[in-house]
Amino acid sequence: MARNKNKPELAVVRPAAPIVPRDTVTSRALLTVIAIMTFVAALIVGAVSLVRDNVISWRNDMARELTIQVRPIDGRDLAGEIGKAIDVARRTVGVIDARAMTRDETGQLLEPWLGAGLDFSVLPLPRLIAVRLSATAEPDLTALRQALSEQVAGASLDDHRTWSARLAAVSDVIVFAGFALLGLVITATVLSVSFATRGAVSANRSIVEVLHLVGARDDLIASTFQRHFFAVGVQGGLVGGAAAALLFVLGALLPSLLAGIPGGGQAALLTGQFALDREGYVGIAGIVALVALVTAVASRLTVRRTLREID
């Protein structure tokens, strides 16, 4: 060809720009959508994880506590009966500790119903013994109940079974509702990210066409777009996921931050519940991975469909 006659000097060229442009309006819009949806989904994941952990914790606490009630009986020394009940309880396998509640503590329990300022010493109130059970060894409650009835006058054992069963039912409903909500939010996230990605790929249809026309294999075109949109998905997912994780970290730190403030103790009781465990953070990371995967797959499928339309 004639073009070989005068060979021009080599020019310095910039490193090749990416075939799919990175900083476009559609890319930024997609990144924002992904970040927001990941943030919302990660918050729900964390919230469901917290609710589940707390419900399990309540149930375990409930299952690890018993109450022995000793009613005052005329002619019997109440303090002596309480001491015997504590001995019986402590001798039982699986019991960690048994402690008699003071008269004042018992009075505080009744305050919501009877009001403050009453002299409870004149009332024949039963005394309560709080029994803590081991999380590992299963105590023989039948034997304990029998021993108490044989050895302690006026003693009865309350294993909270009715209350615990109700709480279990309620907690199961709460956890189920949480997971159902999580499923809905994840579905919404997948759909919105998927449609936003399709829109962003469609905005780049001219690039798909040109690549197709210059002889690029379909797989190469699909992979090029998939890599680009996977990176967008990871980036947006990390922004949203990190924001949600940061919120939970702050929630976990709040009790110590509030400790020195007047009234902070009360608030810390609430905020302390926002400390997310490792599984919660893994769940948030899972959402980020899912979003990035959905973005990549949606872009690949959209490019494939575009190529089919071109031909």
Add this chain to the structure above:
Amino acid sequence: MVRFENVGLRYGMGPEVLKDVSFDIKPNSFQFLTGPSGAGKTSLLRLLFLSLRPTRGLVNLFGYDVSGLRSDEVAVLRRRIGLVFQDFRLLDHLTTYENVSLPLRVQGRPEPTYRSHVIELLHWVGLGDRIHVLPPVLSGGEKQRTAIARALIARPELLLADEPTGNVDPPLARRLLRLFVELHKSGTSVVLATHDAGLMDQYDGRRLILADGRLHEQRPGGPKRN
């Protein structure tokens, strides 16, 4: 190189836009493809570029019957064909150099292996000083020469041009035609689709004339049609 035998094409359930089209394109040949708007020039070019499959008849390209080709085989075969559009189809975020080198880049060739070749070609089409420029800054003629360079960079055996002079003024159209003729003389077969009779009169090439979906042929040196 290319052989069409009784090719028919229809879109969906519509009427046939190409009817019993038969012709061949020989290596190192030059032909105009002409006809009124809507005669089927672009459809015929798309058949040649394997963007469409015929509804009936035989299309043989470089010895392959295109009806049995898989999509990856089509992509490989397409690399032997250069394509130039009236609307250029350049990527606005890539420089002139990057647009022209795109066909080699998608073949997976390392950049240093083709840099000198691309720059040499850009000088040849008169864009040696526009290497780093993005398409929105280029004039219509520069964009078209960039598109032509992109179509040529992989040294195609067949160059298809769809109204390449449609968006440029007559002097530039004549210059572009000289470029296509020079390409033909250097060994590339050229199919130049145009309805510009004035342009065709400037070079005595074979004319494939489409009218009502049927193809007629006019050999070089034959009587001219207006």
